[in-house]
Amino acid sequence: xxxxxxxxxxxxxxxxxxxxxxxxxxxxxxxxxxxxxxxxxxxxxxxxxxxxxxxxxxxxxxxxxxxxxxxxxxxxxxxxxxxxxxxxxxxxxxxxxxxxxxxxxxxxxxxxxxxxxxxxxxxxxxxxxxxxxxxxxxxxxxxxxxxxxxxxxxxxxxxxxxxxxxxxxxxxxxxxxxxxxxxxxxxxxxxxxxxxxxxxxxxxxxxxxxxxxxxxxxxxxxxxxxxxxxxxxxxxxxxxxxxxxxxxxxxxxxxxxxxxxxxxxxxxxxxxxxxxxxxxxxx
Amino acid sequence: xxxxxxxxxxxxxxxxxxxxxxxxxxxxxxxxxxxxxxxxxxxxxxxxxxxxxxxxxxxxxxxxxxxxxxxxxxxxxxxxxxxxxxxxxxxxxxxxxxxxxxxxxxxxxxxxxxxxxxxxxxxxxxxxxxxxxxx
Numbered sequence: 001x002x003x004x005x006x007x008x009x010x011x012x013x014x015x016x017x018x019x020x021x022x023x024x025x026x027x028x029x030x031x032x033x034x035x036x037x038x039x040x041x042x043x044x045x046x047x048x049x050x051x052x053x054x055x056x057x058x059x060x061x062x063x064x065x066x067x068x069x070x071x072x073x074x075x076x077x078x079x080x081x082x083x084x085x086x087x088x089x090x091x092x093x094x095x096x097x098x099x100x101x102x103x104x105x106x107x108x109x110x111x112x113x114x115x116x117x118x119x120x121x122x123x124x125x126x127x128x129x130x131x132x133x134x135x136x137x138x139x140x141x142x143x144x145x146x147x148x149x150x151x152x153x154x155x156x157x158x159x160x161x162x163x164x165x166x167x168x169x170x171x172x173x174x175x176x177x178x179x180x181x182x183x184x185x186x187x188x189x190x191x192x193x194x195x196x197x198x199x200x201x202x203x204x205x206x207x208x209x210x211x212x213x214x215x216x217x218x219x220x221x222x223x224x225x226x227x228x229x230x231x232x233x234x235x236x237x238x239x240x241x242x243x244x245x246x247x248x249x250x251x252x253x254x255x256x257x258x259x260x261x262x263x264x265x266x267x268x269x270x271x272x273x274x275x276x277x278x279x280x281x282x283x
Numbered sequence: 284x285x286x287x288x289x290x291x292x293x294x295x296x297x298x299x300x301x302x303x304x305x306x307x308x309x310x311x312x313x314x315x316x317x318x319x320x321x322x323x324x325x326x327x328x329x330x331x332x333x334x335x336x337x338x339x340x341x342x343x344x345x346x347x348x349x350x351x352x353x354x355x356x357x358x359x360x361x362x363x364x365x366x367x368x369x370x371x372x373x374x375x376x377x378x379x380x381x382x383x384x385x386x387x388x389x390x391x392x393x394x395x396x397x398x399x400x401x402x403x404x405x406x407x408x409x410x411x412x413x414x415x416x417x418x
Binding site: 144146147151156157158161162164165166168169170172173174228229231234 | 370371373374376377378379380382383384393394397398400401404
């Protein structure tokens with residue numbers, strides 16, 4: 001078998017978040033408009049690896065994905081052993097803004113999935129003028145819980161196995177086995193309590209139902225794409241959210257679930273390429 | 284089976300669980316540390332299921348009088364019928380999706396279920412393969 005070298009490059013940076021130093025890992029590929037990708041809860045930036053090797057994307061966009069602190073190859077901050085990890089709206093926003101500033105990205109596009117989709121809505125509310133466009137994958141202003149998160153981190157249940165088993169149902173039945181199981185592998189690798197800590201933002205701290213009506217898509221266009229098999233953030237959740245935002249564009253993706261970019265990259269590009277083209281044309 | 288949510292037909296499909304599992308040695312391997320007695324409600328028909336080291340050692344169709352179990356998974360006939368379609372519809376394609384929409388429930392001590400969740404979910408969708416066998 002001939003070895004192949006991918007165009008993706010990975011680097012580390014140390015940035016201050018919440019007054020503490022954080023060593024962050026990020027990957028990037030391509031040139032052009034900065035496109036910052038935000039992974040789902042309990043996973044990491046590898047979810048976007050297929051997008052980063054898609055010439056039709058990377059010929060016009062500089063695609064970047066960082067692992068959030070505590071995730072992937074990014075470390076938790078010093079002293080992590082004596083605290084419970086909890087993602088908050090303020091902390092999540094700070095890390096995205098700090099990452100974009102650290103790399104001096106000029107009006108980047110931010111595309112986030114799941115919790116990344118939720119924070120994209122928050123960015124649209126609070127920081128619209130910073131961004132060229134915002135893309136929420138599997139995004140809504142609120143979703144009804146469908147399991148008790150205390151099961152995610154306790155000694156008599158394997159955390160990686162139960163996290164993967166729960167989210168496995170969010171993958172569409174049509175998604176290829178290879179990418180289905182690669183998506184689940186990232187959940188199996190997640191550190192103890194990290195998925196649960198991310199969901200604090202999702203379920204407790206990040207309810208945007210009273211705020212999304214204030215989003216001005218004239219300042220920053222907003223695209224919302226949701227998979228038909230996602231029962232965590234269902235198409236109805238996304239539609240209900242979009243009804244409150246004048247100018248938001250909604251796409252329901254067929255034969256896709258909660259992880260479009262990683263569970264079925266080929267199907268996802270059918271939907272995301274036209275959105276990226278629209279953003280490029282307007283730039 | 285499409286569109287057929289008859290209790291007896293679904294229960295007959297579920298009774299094939301030991302055979303379907305025996306044809307899936309990888310699933311047996313993944314259940315190597317799973318031992319439990321649990322109840323599965325297929326519509327109005329309860330089943331007493333005993334799993335030892337990932338193998339179904341007993342599958343008994345109810346009704347029962349005072350049968351004990353560690354946990355129970357119950358679904359409406361429509362829930363199982365739709366879940367077992369070769370390509371299930373959105374929202375009917377996973378046990379948790381059924382629980383969220385209120386057509387299935389999880390009861391009792393959920394620790395052994397959650398500790399072996401992928402195994403149990405995969406076990407309970409094995410009847411999906413029957414339609415493929417009949418083609």
